Amino acid sequence: MDTDEECSIVLELSERDPFFDKKKKLLQSKGFSPKERIYLKSSSKPGWMNATVEVLLQIARIVQLNELELYFAEDDVCTSMESYSPRNELEALNSIVLLTDISLSTCTHLHTNILQGLRQTILDLISDFGDKNSVKGVVEKNHSCDQEERLLEWGESNGLMTQLKIAYIEGASRGAIARKDLKVGDIALEIPVSIIISEELVHETDMYGVLKEIDGISSETILLLWSMKEKYNCDSKFKIYFDTLPEKFNTGLSFSIQAITMLDGTLLLEEIMQARQHLHAQYDELFPALCNNFPDIFPPELYTWEKFLWACELWYSNSMKIMYSDGKLRTCLIPLAGFLNHSLCPHVMHYGKVDPATNSLKFCLSRPCRSGEECCLSYGNFSSSHLITFYGFLPQGDNSYDVIPLDIDGSDVDSNEDIPVSNWTTHMVRGTWLSKDHRIFNYGLPSPLLDHLRRSRSPMLRTKTFVLFFLLPILSCSQNLILLEVFYAMYSLTSERTKTLHIPLLLTRVNIPARLILNIPITHFS
Numbered sequence: 001m002d003t004d005e006e007c008s009i010v011l012e013l014s015e016r017d018p019f020f021d022k023k024k025k026l027l028q029s030k031g032f033s034p035k036e037r038i039y040l041k042s043s044s045k046p047g048w049m050n051a052t053v054e055v056l057l058q059i060a061r062i063v064q065l066n067e068l069e070l071y072f073a074e075d076d077v078c079t080s081m082e083s084y085s086p087r088n089e090l091e092a093l094n095s096i097v098l099l100t101d102i103s104l105s106t107c108t109h110l111h112t113n114i115l116q117g118l119r120q121t122i123l124d125l126i127s128d129f130g131d132k133n134s135v136k137g138v139v140e141k142n143h144s145c146d147q148e149e150r151l152l153e154w155g156e157s158n159g160l161m162t163q164l165k166i167a168y169i170e171g172a173s174r175g176a177i178a179r180k181d182l183k184v185g186d187i188a189l190e191i192p193v194s195i196i197i198s199e200e201l202v203h204e205t206d207m208y209g210v211l212k213e214i215d216g217i218s219s220e221t222i223l224l225l226w227s228m229k230e231k232y233n234c235d236s237k238f239k240i241y242f243d244t245l246p247e248k249f250n251t252g253l254s255f256s257i258q259a260i261t262m263l264d265g266t267l268l269l270e271e272i273m274q275a276r277q278h279l280h281a282q283y284d285e286l287f288p289a290l291c292n293n294f295p296d297i298f299p300p301e302l303y304t305w306e307k308f309l310w311a312c313e314l315w316y317s318n319s320m321k322i323m324y325s326d327g328k329l330r331t332c333l334i335p336l337a338g339f340l341n342h343s344l345c346p347h348v349m350h351y352g353k354v355d356p357a358t359n360s361l362k363f364c365l366s367r368p369c370r371s372g373e374e375c376c377l378s379y380g381n382f383s384s385s386h387l388i389t390f391y392g393f394l395p396q397g398d399n400s401y402d403v404i405p406l407d408i409d410g411s412d413v414d415s416n417e418d419i420p421v422s423n424w425t426t427h428m429v430r431g432t433w434l435s436k437d438h439r440i441f442n443y444g445l446p447s448p449l450l451d452h453l454r455r456s457r458s459p460m461l462r463t464k465t466f467v468l469f470f471l472l473p474i475l476s477c478s479q480n481l482i483l484l485e486v487f488y489a490m491y492s493l494t495s496e497r498t499k500t501l502h503i504p505l506l507l508t509r510v511n512i513p514a515r516l517i518l519n520i521p522i523t524h525f526s
């Protein structure tokens with residue numbers, strides 16, 4: 001607040017932001033500074049509120065960009081209602097709500113109406129955005145949830161508070177449903193630390209005495225080995241929780257031979273096989289040695305490879321990383337929170353920090369959830385191949401984190417004064433299905449990649465071979481179009497003196513065994 005007459009909000013890009021320079025540049029390219037004061041004038045001009053919100057939102061979106069979104073940001077021309085990603089849009093809108101809340105708590109009576117009007121406009125935008133961008137889970141009736149209800153009662157008797165109930169959701173097994181209309185800021189679920197499964201629990205056991213002597217063993221592995229045995233402990237404090245866990249997880253780690261065969265030739269298969277090999281190696285390091293040396297602590301029938309894989313899938317698909325009040329990050333299993341499914345447009349975005357005042361974990365809403373609607377989390381900014389491998393599902397809708405990494409051998413690119421250095425060290429392209437421009441050759445290679453290619457045009461490099469490693473992870477027709485576009489961009493960016501493009505491809509789709517080097521004379525392009 002400035003004076004009684006003027007009311008303004010300041011949006012500031014923190015200098016501690018790891019991408020301060022890039023974001024500052026982007027803000028400046030849109031006519032904003034890193035610290036922008038926006039005046040809220042309750043003028044009689046029609047549409048002043050929408051115009052003000054538009055400006056606030058443009059700045060807040062840039063401030064809230066993460067690294068991947070920032071890489072594509074210059075090209076994702078974000079006009080009025082278009083967003084960089086659902087995550088970014090919800091973060092940006094919520095950051096403005098937070099600012100209005102802070103301002104409301106300190107402002108003079110004169111400005112309350114303006115700020116409340118602004119707050120309501122943003123809340124309406126959040127609600128509309130959720131309605132337009134979310135895929136709603138369909139509740140399956142006629143499914144009993146007795147075990148889940150028992151777990152809920154157990155939780156409540158231990159101090160848990162919730163506005164959610166558990167139900168079966170089509171295609172996702174169980175999920176959490178709002179019991180009543182919930183609004184932004186409401187706490188959908190509050191879990192006391194006392195019922196969270198974390199490494200401290202294992203410290204009280206004999207098993208810990210043995211495991212702590214193993215060089216380099218992580219607390220995650222210790223917990224995983226503990227859970228393999230605890231699942232069968234009839235006296236466990238967490239028996240009701242273990243009883244609600246599925247007997248079989250269907251993550252990529254345990255895909256059947258038929259499923260694996262279907263993936264033949266894709267990088268998704270490579271990701272799955274690498275993860276499985278890693279787990280096999282980990283298992284072989286520990287077993288059968290632990291069973292042989294300590295059969296009472298590690299009964300061989302509980303520590304088979306199949307049971308180890310079950311526990312790995314449990315921890316990959318159900319655990320959460322939680323920041324405790326002591327500042328330590330712990331990987332935990334959280335009864336009831338483990339029923340929340342993932343959405344690309346989640347209701348709950350921040351849940352990873354214990355509130356020291358209540359010693360509990362709070363799941364607050366970043367967008368409203370109506371009574372009977374499924375309430376979803378974000379598991380993180382993961383690609384679909386990661387979600388298939390470690391969680392066993394493909395999210396519905398466009399996943400902004402589906403990118404194709406490019407490993408470009410151009411480290412000796414010369415600086416060219418005409419072309420600004422963008423400082424990106426890794427490059428990628430997006431799945432073309434995420435492009436808003438569907439004309440041929442106009443799928444929009446990201447500006448950082450184009451800058452990199454342009455700088456490679458320096459005279460010194462013209463005589464050199466330009467090598468592009470292009471990886472096609474999950475292949476589709478549209479990905480071939482990206483490939484065509486890369487050829488095209490390189491063709492147009494390369495001088496006529498360049499003789500050849502060497503393009504080693506991982507041509508998995510056509511079943512060409514390994515890396516194939518295509519030497520394509522540039523004159524052969526038309």
Ligand SMILES: C[S@@+](CC[C@H](N)C(=O)[O-])C[C@H]1O[C@@H](n2cnc3c(N)ncnc32)[C@H](O)[C@@H]1O
Nearest residue numbers: 171172173174317318338339340341342391393
């Ligand atoms: C933390 S658990 C969530 C609760 C789980 N649905 C259950 O019944 O136990 C994570 C698992 O839920 C499923 N899941 C989560 N989000 C999903 C989604 N959007 N679509 C389909 N399945 C999903 C996947 O099987 C994933 O491994």
